[in-house]
Amino acid sequence: MENFITDINDLDLNKKYSYADYILWKFKERVELIKGKIFKMSPAPNVSHQEISRNINRVLDYYFLDKPCKVFYAPFDVLLTDKKKSSADNDIQTVVQPDLCVISDLEKIADGKKCVGAPDLVIEILSPGNSKKEMDYKFDLYQEAGVSEYWLVYPEEKSVNIFVLKEGQYIGLKPASEGQIFNSHHFPELTADVDKIFI
Template identity: 55%
Template sequence: MLLKFNAQLMTIDQLDLAGTYTYADYLQWTFEERLEIIKGKIFKMSPAPARRHQDISFKIGNRLYNYLQNDSCKVYMAPFDVRLTPLKRNAKPDQVYTVVQPDISVICDLEKLDDQGCNGAPDLIIEILSPGNSKKEMKDKFEVYQENGVKEYWLVNSTEKAIFVYVLNESGIFIGLKPLIEEEVLTSSVLPGFEMPVGEIFAD
């Protein structure tokens, strides 16, 4: 059952977390807490990311930004809304049941960009794991990114100091590559020529 947004709601605690919501509802919310919607279901985001999370995000995002300065692709860091609709390119807000805020997004089809963020699948998405979000990033987001055609997905595990890279094959299935550890170099199939030593990412 689709629950319509009640304009009188002032806090996240007043939402029915078992209900079904769309991007149209999301646009009305003024809560301080950050939320994501995955297939109509609300997912609370972790409190402000820890310093290490922010440090890793900045290092990767900055390297990508510098690499893409003379390229048509753009890189964005959270908070940045990505709306995903597998079957509709320009779906209306009340037709969008997934809106997420990846840690880092790279978009090469600039027609997907608008004032609200990205309407469609980025080419590359990077999520940095933390104790409060690992299940969501490794299962719920993994599945929705695969279904929507994200070409490449990186999971950054700061605890193990490893990066897991998944590349979408011709059948629309993510294929996991060999995990990358500190002594290795991170590259990308969607960004030929990009390189970053993994050790730099996790250096204190």
């Protein structure tokens, strides 16, 4: 008999947890697990965040329609594995839910429920309550896990910062802002119009 936890207050937020624990949590709050520590996610995204996510998703869906890649949007669990540990549920201590992600290696989603390993492209849309987490913790996590390309979307500035993994380190490209069209580095034929993202 599995012991599901239905109240987040029953957890010790100072303790470290694994994916084996995470799958037993059935409370209403959305959380992410970052190196074993619980991070509460911001409340439901505001309308602007939702619209930006939908606009980017349209671009991705159109481009990847007949390609052997899959596009996912939150909530969708991405398990980032530690290269020094196994991929067993009790060894995975990082579970994130990026706003959008693209996965080429479909073996990573073999069970149809989650991605185990680094997506090729991760997109995070900043909101007032999560900017520190996205800019600091997740930047390091995605770099460490080997996410090839990471877009940070700034709704207030109407700009997109693109980071590309080179020899294990992210290199920031020139930010894309209003009036500009930019290309993905990992998928060079994928283009996005900044003005259509922030309609």
